[in-house]
Amino acid sequence: MKVKTLAKKFKQYVIDLRREFHMYPEASWEEIRTSKRIQEELKKMEIPFSVVAKNGIVATIEGNSDGKTIALRGDIDALQVNECNDVPYKSKHEGIMHACGHDGHTAMLLGAAKVLNEMKKEIQGTVKLFFQPAEELAQGAKKMVEEGVMQGVDGVFGIHLWSDIESGKISIEAGPRMASADLFKIHVKGLGGHGSLPHQGIDAVVAASAIVMDLQSVVSREISPLETAVVSVGVFKSGTRFNVIANEAVLEGTTRCFNNEIREKFPKILERIVTHTASSYRAEGSLTYTFGTPPVINDERCSQIAASTVEKLFDRETITKMGKITGGEDFAEFLSKAPGILAFVGVRNEAKGSCYSHHHEKFDIDEDALEKGTALYAQYALDFLKEG
Numbered sequence: 001m002k003v004k005t006l007a008k009k010f011k012q013y014v015i016d017l018r019r020e021f022h023m024y025p026e027a028s029w030e031e032i033r034t035s036k037r038i039q040e041e042l043k044k045m046e047i048p049f050s051v052v053a054k055n056g057i058v059a060t061i062e063g064n065s066d067g068k069t070i071a072l073r074g075d076i077d078a079l080q081v082n083e084c085n086d087v088p089y090k091s092k093h094e095g096i097m098h099a100c101g102h103d104g105h106t107a108m109l110l111g112a113a114k115v116l117n118e119m120k121k122e123i124q125g126t127v128k129l130f131f132q133p134a135e136e137l138a139q140g141a142k143k144m145v146e147e148g149v150m151q152g153v154d155g156v157f158g159i160h161l162w163s164d165i166e167s168g169k170i171s172i173e174a175g176p177r178m179a180s181a182d183l184f185k186i187h188v189k190g191l192g193g194h195g196s197l198p199h200q201g202i203d204a205v206v207a208a209s210a211i212v213m214d215l216q217s218v219v220s221r222e223i224s225p226l227e228t229a230v231v232s233v234g235v236f237k238s239g240t241r242f243n244v245i246a247n248e249a250v251l252e253g254t255t256r257c258f259n260n261e262i263r264e265k266f267p268k269i270l271e272r273i274v275t276h277t278a279s280s281y282r283a284e285g286s287l288t289y290t291f292g293t294p295p296v297i298n299d300e301r302c303s304q305i306a307a308s309t310v311e312k313l314f315d316r317e318t319i320t321k322m323g324k325i326t327g328g329e330d331f332a333e334f335l336s337k338a339p340g341i342l343a344f345v346g347v348r349n350e351a352k353g354s355c356y357s358h359h360h361e362k363f364d365i366d367e368d369a370l371e372k373g374t375a376l377y378a379q380y381a382l383d384f385l386k387e388g
């Protein structure tokens, strides 16, 4: 098993890189050092690449025979979290941390580049490596797609290291895996006045409160109980003083679901509730709905290919099942252009302290999983191209 042997050979290389990226995390759209380091590594490997979407990179490994094109994606940005781990590779950037595992994704993808670069003879087609910026803002993938990176790409494959899965296990199920993540802003206009004379004003606090309550009926009364959806209001700003009737209120929130048809209905449903509820309180309500990222839905056939890849590399027991997640992932933007899957590679290991959730200040990964992820990236690419 050549891929497995090579992944083992580059294990330390991947761990060292992961630790370096971990020490120098950079927020979305600011991945300057990270991007430079990826480019340096690709140059050393003599793999051609181009810079896209500000700090993103698309590298290309051509096989020795013609065929389809597969894109392997790894996201590279970090988060505004202050690291509380006491480790030698602790973040040196105050207030920023790789708290989602993207340091591992970047390192594994470079590891897979090394593996595939040594196996050009066996690549039946072309492998593209997508180093994606700004995933945490759900903007990077969209920008890369807009710049045309998906042209000529027949399939996509991404990995997310995952803290809810035991280290060494891998989830590659077909179907909905991560939710759409959109945002909305509601503006309620009332009329100010003295708190002792409510009838002379139009109370924006009361109207906005009613809107918050009415929004609770969207999921429970308007969406099929067999579907999964979320409507959450996270911001409610209104008022200036205890005895003043507020003349306006601003609400902000997010919607989640796993079904594009429901997603497309959200703006209309929300707008109806906002305008009608507001007007029933004599106020005016308006909605701004911003589409963030679509749901991640893994392709059936690609999931089957991945299952045989995992069995080939490891064994059937490595495959684990995991419920879908209401978090969002902009890998969905690539999936809207070509079939593919997002695989989840387990990094949970209580003995090593890697048992905190993603985005937690003590998030860490079991680095032994990186070798598996590296092998999975490379072998899936070979298998997908062979299947083509």
Ligand code: NI
Binding pocket: 100, 101, 102, 135, 160
């Ligand atoms: Ni992430």
